[in-house]
Every structure is written in structure tokens, then in C-alpha cells.
Amino acid sequence: MDLLVQSIVNGFIQSGFFALYAVGLVLIFGVMGVVNFAHGELVMVGAYTVWFLHAQHGVPFLWTILIAIVIVTAIGMAMERFLFRPKRNDPLGGLICSIGVLFILQIAATLIGGDGPSKQVPPPYQGTFVLFESLRIPVQRVFSIAVSLAALVALWLFLTRSKMGWALRAVAQDREASSLQGINTNRISMIAISIGAAMAGLAGALTAPLTNINPHMGHNIIITAFIVTIVGGVGSLSGAVLAAVLYALFHTMVTTYFSATIATISGLLIMVLVLIIKPTGIMGRSVSD
Amino acid sequence: MDLKIENLHVLYNHVTALRGISIEVKSGDFITLIGSNGAGKSTTLRTISGLVKPSLGTVTAQGQRIDGMAADEILKLGIAQVPEGRRIFKDLSVIENLRLGAFTRNNKAEVNQDLHRVFQIFPKLQERQGQHARTLSGGEQQMVSIARALMSRPKLLLLDEPSLGLAPIIIREIGKTLIDINQAGVTIVLVEQNADLALRLARYGYVLESGKIALENDAEHLANNDHVKKAYLGI
Incomplete structure (x- = not known):
């Protein structure tokens, strides 16, 4: 029972x-039509x-x-300007470019940190909240969830309350009709990326003290991102x-009671099932409308 | 807004869509382009609004060359398009759609004033302003598309098949609205397959056939032309 509460x-x-x-x-993907395979590597950076x-x-x-946010944002902006924009009408080309970036970033990380054992960052925030006897949450984790939530709320406010946010959603729905409203779609793409x-x-900075850092950590991240996006x-x-x-609840449960590998395999199975049974996912709409 | 199209040629997906079209529109005029599917009507509008680049020929608005300019820059000159199939932002609310029509304008008071004005023209949109645009009927969606274009305060309004898929009573209503908009000083170029409607609304008309202008004349004369009657009015 305690284990259950803790894993929830x-x-x-x-x-x-x-x-x-x-x-x-x-x-x-929504604004630029590109599947960014290097997304996990952005987290890694x-x-x-x-x-x-x-x-x-x-x-x-x-x-x-x-500094991590600034560096990764700069990489993203360079990807848009020099890869995705020239490949705007060629989604497959954009995808392949992003795979190229994936390898470049992995190699860069190996050059900087070596390919030895995974790196650890000692948690800057020590201590544990003890909610009741058996439920303990490290302060570091509380900090990361609080900052993540704040970032998601800020994004939601931007998308629903600001003119730029509306424009971004408009470009995601209909790029051409957006340009007819005077919206510079290249600029919106730059904002989106x-x-x-x-x-x-x-996410990468927040996760650093909680995880093993190595050049290949982006692999699991992109798998997670794909599962979550498709479901x-x-x-x-x-x-x-x-x-x-x-999915986080599911993954944590399965990891706790079985193993992380089984959790990821089950996640991928769920993704495949969703693709077969309800390709539009739990909130998606069919592409035709 | 004066608009001049000279010797326009457009290749569209490697197929020649326009083969030398010349059109002249005087400020305040109401003209229509009629013709069958694939005659090049939509391509002409899309070239004016900057979505398509011509391979030859020029488009001039108020004496300024606009062919080759980006669509968002052309909108800023006062040329708005109501695209074929409405193309409203279905997952945004009606009010968000309308405010995006005024995306390039920064004077909030003026934008709110125009919002008030389009709500007077289309009272139904005011009732439904908070709803997602996808929940509206076809006619209401067309109203959103026209209202959105008006929110940019256009001097020239391009409309691509606004009657498509709408009930006759809604078509009449939209027709009246277009005449009101034109009388308020907005120059209109209307593309229609519904030639009967188009020739009743417009002052002057062009008949497009296979990417060329086959006929042009005052709308009244075109409506009485034997070829137009037979080919487009079904009389």
C-alpha cells in the first residue's frame, strides 16, 4: 500500500x-510539420x-x-533557420535533417564528456519532505515538478491569452490561411521551435540531478515523447x-512492480494499439477536418 | 484600391493554370470572374493575394508591383482574401478568428470598433463569439470568413466561391452583405461558379476559359450573352 502511494x-x-x-x-510538429527526432538530444544538451x-x-x-534554456533554444532556432525553413515543403527532408542533428549532438556530448560511465549531478537541493511516515518526497523532485508546472501554465496562458499565441495555433491549423491574415508564418515557426x-x-536541466547523464539518454526521451504525443x-x-x-503514472507503476524495460515495452505496445484502434488519440481530431 | 493585372501567366504544379490574363479594376468597383472548374479563377485570386507566384506578367496595386511579395505583406497593403472553402480556424473561437483578422493592426480602440461593426453586419456571430468555429453551420462559417477578412479593414476584398455549399437563403443574405461592403467603399473581386449570382452582384465581369479571358463586359451584357447563357447560366 505504501509502495503504491509512493509510486503514484x-x-x-x-x-x-x-x-x-x-x-x-x-x-x-503542429506548426512546422516536422517530426523533430533530435528532441531527446535537446533534452540531453x-x-x-x-x-x-x-x-x-x-x-x-x-x-x-x-543557461541550458538559452543554449538549447539557440540550437532549436538554428535548426529552424538553416534546416527546417529551407525544407519547409519537404517534411521527410526536415525529419532526416533532425536525425543528422541527433547524431551531431550525441557526438558533441561524447567529445565534451567522454564516453565513460554516465555522469551524475549531486542534487543541489538536499532534504526530503516527509508527508507521512512512509511517504517521502525529495525536495529536488518537488522543485522540478513545481517548475515544470509553472512552465506548462505559462505556455497555456501564452497560447490562449495572447495574440501571438492565437497566431501560433492558427498557423498550426492552417498555414496558408494564416498568412492571409498578415501573419508571418516563418516568424511563428521560429517562436514555436x-x-x-x-x-x-x-526539462534536461531539471532532470540532470535526478538521472544518469550520458550521450544516449535522448533515446528513451524521444520514445517517451512519441508515446505521449501519439496517445x-x-x-x-x-x-x-x-x-x-x-503514461507517467503507468510507467512508474510498472517500473516499480516489474522493471523499467517492461514499462517501456508496454508503453510502445499501447502506442501501437492506439495507432491501430484510435489513430487520433484521446484528444486528437481526424486530419480530414 | 486600383488593381491592374497584366499578361499574367501562372504555372501551378507544373501545369499552366493562367495563360496571359489582363484585368483592370478601378477603386470602388465590383467585378467578378466567372468560369467553370479549373478555368483559373482561384489561381488568379491566389496570385493577387501572394499565395502563388506568377511565371510571367505583373500585378500592380495602387501603382505598386505586388507580384513576388509574400502574402502577409500583401495583406498589410489592404488586400484581404476570403479563401475558397472558408479556411477559418476551426479549433479557435469565433472571436479569436475575428481578432486574428486584425492581426497586423495595433490600435485596439479601432479594432474593437470594427469588431462592433462586423457584429452589426453578422449579428449571429456576436451570439456565437465564444464558440469554437467548428461548431458553426456552413453559412455561419462563411460569415466568419468574410468578417475575418473585414477585420483587416481591406481596401480590396477578394472572395473565392463564397456561395459554395450554402442554402439559397444564406446566399441571398451574403450577396446583400457584399453589396453593402462595396457601397461602403471597398473594392471587390468576386470569383464564382454561381454565375447567375455573380452577374447580379457585380458591375463588370470576366469569363475565364482554360486560363484565358474568353469574354469581358458589363455584368448586365454578359448575363444576356448567348454563350454565357448557354454555358454558365443554364438557360
């Missing part, structure tokens, strides 16, 4: 990361930034979060967030 709580904390991975992927600057060189943790990359950089309904941000919570 852990699942909710995990869902913040899953949601951050997935909303970035959804925004980039965020984690490496914290490892390199904080764990290796003693820069304060909060500063390294900001900036937000998506910033969320990935933030939630491709193109639906609210679907992605809902699916992130559900």
Missing part, C-alpha cells in the same frame, strides 16, 4: 518531465549543460538552468499533457 506520487512528478518533452514535440557548468565548474544550479526547445532545455492525439497539446500524466 513519483508518477505525478515524472509526468511533469513527460509533458515538457511532449509539448515541445507537439508544438514543432540541457542536462549536459547543468553537469558541465554546475557539477564540474560550480556555477550555481539556478543559473545553469537559465524556440518554445519547444526551451521546454526541452528546461494524446498528434497535434493536441492538452491531449499531450493528459497523456503525459497517464
Whole structure:
């Protein structure tokens, strides 16, 4: 029973990361029509930034979060300007370019950190909240879920309350009709990838003290992001967030009672089942309308 | 807004869609392009609004060359398009759709004033302003598309098949609205397969056939032309 409660709580904390991975992927796909295979590597770069600057060189943790966001956002903007924009009418070309970026970032990480054992970042926030005797939550995890939630709420407010946010949703629905309203769709694409990359950089920085950091950590992240995105309904941000919570709970449970490998395999099976039975996901709409 | 199209040629997906079209529209005029499916009517509008680039020929608005400009830049000159199939943002609310029509305008008071004005023209949209656009009927969606275009305060309004798929009573209503908009000083270029409607609304008409202008004249004369009667009015 205690284990159950503990893993539910852990699942909710995990869902913040899953949601951050997935909303970035959804925004980039929705607005630019590109599946960004390098998204997991953007998260990895965020984690490496914290490892390199904080764990290796003693820069304060909060500063390294900001620096990670700036670096990853810059990488995202460069991808849009030099790869995705020239390949705008060629989604397959954009996808292949993103796979190229994936390898480049993995190699860069290996060059900087070596290919030895995974790196660890000692949690900057020590201590544990003891809610009741058997339910303990490390302060570091509380911090990460709080920041993730704040970022998701800020994104939601931007998308629903600001003119730029409406324009972004409009471009995701109909690029051509948006340009007829005077919306510069290249500029909106730049904003979309900036937000998506910033969320990935933030997720990477927040996850750094809680995970093993290595050049290949993006692999599991992109799998998670795909599962969450497809189960939630491709193109639906609210679907992605809902699916992130559900999948994080599921994944944590299965990991706790069985193993992480079984959890990921089951997740992929669920994704395949959703694709076969309800390809539009839990919140998605069919492409035809 | 004066609009001049000279010797326009357009290749569309490697197929020649327009083969040398010349059209002249005076400020405040109401003209129509009629013709059958695939004659090049939509391509002409899409070239004016910047969605399609011509391979040859020029488009000039108020003396300024606009062919080759991006669609969002052309909108800023005062040219708005109501695209074929409405193309409203279905997952946004009606009010969000309308405010996006005014995306390039920064004077909030003026935008709110125009919002009030389009709600007077289309009272139903005011009732439904908070609803997702996808929940509206076809006629109401067409109203959103026209209202959205008006929110940019256009000097030239391009309409692509606004009557498509609508009930006759709604078509009449939209026709009246277009005349009101034109009388308020907005120049209109209307593309229609419904030639009967188009020739009743417009002052001057062009008949497009296989990417060329086959006939042009005052709308009244065109409506009495034997070829037009037989081919487009079904008389």
C-alpha cells in the first residue's frame, strides 16, 4: 500500500518531465510539420549543460538552468533557420535533417564528456519532505515538478491569452490561411521551435540531478515523447499533457512492480494499439477536418 | 484600391493554370470572374493575394508591383482574401478568428470598433463569439470568413466561391452583405461558379476559359450573352 502511494506520487512528478518533452514535440510538429527526432538530444544538451557548468565548474544550479534554456533554444532556432525553413515543403527532408542533428549532438556530448560511465549531478537541493511516515518526497523532485508546472501554465496562458499565441495555433491549423491574415508564418515557426526547445532545455536541466547523464539518454526521451504525443492525439497539446500524466503514472507503476524495460515495452505496445484502434488519440481530431 | 493585372501567366504544379490574363479594376468597383472548374479563377485570386507566384506578367496595386511579395505583406497593403472553402480556424473561437483578422493592426480602440461593426453586419456571430468555429453551420462559417477578412479593414476584398455549399437563403443574405461592403467603399473581386449570382452582384465581369479571358463586359451584357447563357447560366 505504501509502495503504491509512493509510486503514484513519483508518477505525478515524472509526468511533469513527460509533458515538457511532449509539448515541445507537439508544438514543432503542429506548426512546422516536422517530426523533430533530435528532441531527446535537446533534452540531453540541457542536462549536459547543468553537469558541465554546475557539477564540474560550480556555477550555481539556478543559473545553469537559465543557461541550458538559452543554449538549447539557440540550437532549436538554428535548426529552424538553416534546416527546417529551407525544407519547409519537404517534411521527410526536415525529419532526416533532425536525425543528422541527433547524431551531431550525441557526438558533441561524447567529445565534451567522454564516453565513460554516465555522469551524475549531486542534487543541489538536499532534504526530503516527509508527508507521512512512509511517504517521502525529495525536495529536488518537488522543485522540478513545481517548475515544470509553472512552465506548462505559462505556455497555456501564452497560447490562449495572447495574440501571438492565437497566431501560433492558427498557423498550426492552417498555414496558408494564416498568412492571409498578415501573419508571418516563418516568424511563428521560429517562436514555436524556440518554445519547444526551451521546454526541452528546461526539462534536461531539471532532470540532470535526478538521472544518469550520458550521450544516449535522448533515446528513451524521444520514445517517451512519441508515446505521449501519439496517445494524446498528434497535434493536441492538452491531449499531450493528459497523456503525459497517464503514461507517467503507468510507467512508474510498472517500473516499480516489474522493471523499467517492461514499462517501456508496454508503453510502445499501447502506442501501437492506439495507432491501430484510435489513430487520433484521446484528444486528437481526424486530419480530414 | 486600383488593381491592374497584366499578361499574367501562372504555372501551378507544373501545369499552366493562367495563360496571359489582363484585368483592370478601378477603386470602388465590383467585378467578378466567372468560369467553370479549373478555368483559373482561384489561381488568379491566389496570385493577387501572394499565395502563388506568377511565371510571367505583373500585378500592380495602387501603382505598386505586388507580384513576388509574400502574402502577409500583401495583406498589410489592404488586400484581404476570403479563401475558397472558408479556411477559418476551426479549433479557435469565433472571436479569436475575428481578432486574428486584425492581426497586423495595433490600435485596439479601432479594432474593437470594427469588431462592433462586423457584429452589426453578422449579428449571429456576436451570439456565437465564444464558440469554437467548428461548431458553426456552413453559412455561419462563411460569415466568419468574410468578417475575418473585414477585420483587416481591406481596401480590396477578394472572395473565392463564397456561395459554395450554402442554402439559397444564406446566399441571398451574403450577396446583400457584399453589396453593402462595396457601397461602403471597398473594392471587390468576386470569383464564382454561381454565375447567375455573380452577374447580379457585380458591375463588370470576366469569363475565364482554360486560363484565358474568353469574354469581358458589363455584368448586365454578359448575363444576356448567348454563350454565357448557354454555358454558365443554364438557360
